[in-house]
């Protein structure tokens with residue numbers, strides 16, 4: 603085989619850059635994509651690539667300089683040897699160092715300018731809100747543990763803080779074409795570049811702080827506006843507030859999962875709140891006024907006389923707002939006539955006196971005061 607230096611048309615004293623330049627020029631000239639599969643140029647392509655592959659490597663070059671091609675082929679067990687360099691090896695070498703063929707002729711399809719960097723992973727945070735806060739809506743500032751830009755390298759991931767260089771393997775495309783020669787012909791497959799893992803850029807020396815990730819653990823205050831009327835089924839997506847991506851990639855999302863705290867006093871029913879108001883027999887019979895807690899403060903409610911246990915008073919507008927709606931729910935106050943199970947002698951005497959004169963309960967509750975009590979809702983008369 604011809605002398606490697608002669609093949610590349612360079613002198614024995616040139617540096618690696620010169621060799622690379624000379625090879626690139628020849629490789630483009632003899633590249634099979636440009637020569638319609640001519641056997642002659644294919645062989646030339648293989649030869650110049652083989653020469654380049656040896657001379658670009660200082661170790662192989664020095665063996666070649668001392669012992670010639672034989673020296674390379676003599677490598678122990680073939681592991682460090684150089685025998686059997688074939689055409690597909692040549693294509694791989696070319697693509698490893700110069701990327702896809704199209705790139706070099708400006709034929710590569712533009713993918714919207716610079717390669718889009720992967721954004722940071724989404725994170726979930728839980729926020730607890732009280733029923734009062736559901737009623738009014740609330741702005742909260744959450745301390746969220748996220749991955750933030752590494753301060754040492756400003757997110758570049760490189761030790762000197764410089765922007766990562768274009769990956770020499772894929773020329774920044776992030777893709778690698780693998781040529782495979784099979785009995786069916788040559789196959790070219792496009793895979794993510796192995797050198798840069800598809801990013802198109804590589805770091806010379808990794809930042810010692812973040813090990814080249816360009817990001818570090820941090821606490822970040824994140825403000826979230828929780829609208830009135832939310833439930834525990836709702837969540838809020840904050841775009842661009844979360845983890846930064848690798849090496850300066852854009853921030854990902856924060857999913858704020860809402861957890862409405864239980865309030866022992868109320869049972870939520872959509873926008874309505876149910877509330878049980880225990881009253882005494884005499885209050886039920888004679889009527890009274892009572893203080894009732896609501897999400898917007900205590901209100902005084904008039905208990906109409908003769909109210910039945912189980913009847914419901916509606917406090918209009920004292921419920922919760924509908925999410926993104928204009929209307930507000932009501933608070934439904936269910937009357938529960940409480941029966942004492944312990945009496946003082948004085949109380950017992952009074953009750954016995956009542957028993958002497960009271961009417962018997964009807965055998966069956968009819969119509970208005972019967973079963974329908976459970977669904978009957980009276981408009982309550984309230985004072986703020």
Ligand SMILES: [Zn+2]
Pocket residue numbers: 752753754755756757758759760809810811812813814815816817
């Ligand atoms: Zn760093």
Ligand SMILES: [Zn+2]
Pocket residue numbers: 769770771772773774775776777795796797798799800801802803
């Ligand atoms: Zn690459």
